Amino acid sequence: MQENKEKLAKIKIKALEEHIPIIMDDTLEEIEKRIEKNKPTKILEIGTAVGYSAICFSAFLTENGTIDTIERDKTRAAEAEENIKAMKLENRINIIVGDAVEILPTLNKKYDMIFIDAAKGKYPFFLKESLRMLEPKGIIFADNILYKGYVMSDYNKHKQRTAVRNLREYIKEVTENEKLETEILESGDGLAVTYWKK
Numbered sequence: 001m002q003e004n005k006e007k008l009a010k011i012k013i014k015a016l017e018e019h020i021p022i023i024m025d026d027t028l029e030e031i032e033k034r035i036e037k038n039k040p041t042k043i044l045e046i047g048t049a050v051g052y053s054a055i056c057f058s059a060f061l062t063e064n065g066t067i068d069t070i071e072r073d074k075t076r077a078a079e080a081e082e083n084i085k086a087m088k089l090e091n092r093i094n095i096i097v098g099d100a101v102e103i104l105p106t107l108n109k110k111y112d113m114i115f116i117d118a119a120k121g122k123y124p125f126f127l128k129e130s131l132r133m134l135e136p137k138g139i140i141f142a143d144n145i146l147y148k149g150y151v152m153s154d155y156n157k158h159k160q161r162t163a164v165r166n167l168r169e170y171i172k173e174v175t176e177n178e179k180l181e182t183e184i185l186e187s188g189d190g191l192a193v194t195y196w197k198k
């Protein structure tokens with residue numbers, strides 16, 4: 001256990017050094033708070049990077065729980081695979097290498113928790129696919145939803161314009177859809193928390 005903690009700390013330091021945008025501590029806390037009572041058995045993650053968040057989430061799973069996580073960058077996916085093996089989590093975390101835009105429509109499982117943390121321009125599509133696979137008691141977390149404050153400001157210049165427009169569209173959909181309940185948190189780079197209205 002202690003050994004795994006050290007390994008995880010090393011994965012985190014290396015990722016930060018390489019400027020890989022891994023989940024922030026306060027975001028992780030907010031997620032844990034919301035799922036500790038209703039532990040997930042099936043988690044879907046969009047955007048594995050080197051496996052850091054998936055490894056963290058594995059501690060939240062039920063005893064037989066598993067995580068499917070999608071990554072399109074082959075080098076990162078290979079590093080994630082190594083990290084997951086080193087933590088002896090290969091039976092719990094399944095990496096799917098490919099573009100989530102192509103992979104998601106091929107999935108037909110149900111998930112208790114979905115973590116969206118990949119291309120911001122694709123968030124509305126990721127949402128549509130996530131809702132299709134979300135269990136009645138499931139919960140969707142979308143990271144970076146406020147994108148350095150751009151999303152809530154009148155910022156619309158620059159090369160991030162498409163990302164900002166799509167993040168705004170995501171927020172509009174989850175807040176205006178009458179079947180959904182959503183909280184927008186300021187932790188990290190912004191976290192949207194969405195579940196079915198009771």
Ligand code: SAH
Pocket residue numbers: 020021022023046047048049050051052053054070071072073076098099100101117118119122
């Ligand atoms: N969830 C990770 C960090 C993910 S960073 C953690 O917190 O530890 C975002 C990752 O999403 C990057 O590695 C990037 O390659 C991947 N990504 C971006 N767009 C994608 C897409 N369309 N399909 C699959 N992966 C994508």
Ligand code: MG
Pocket residue numbers: 021022023117143144
């Ligand atoms: Mg993120």
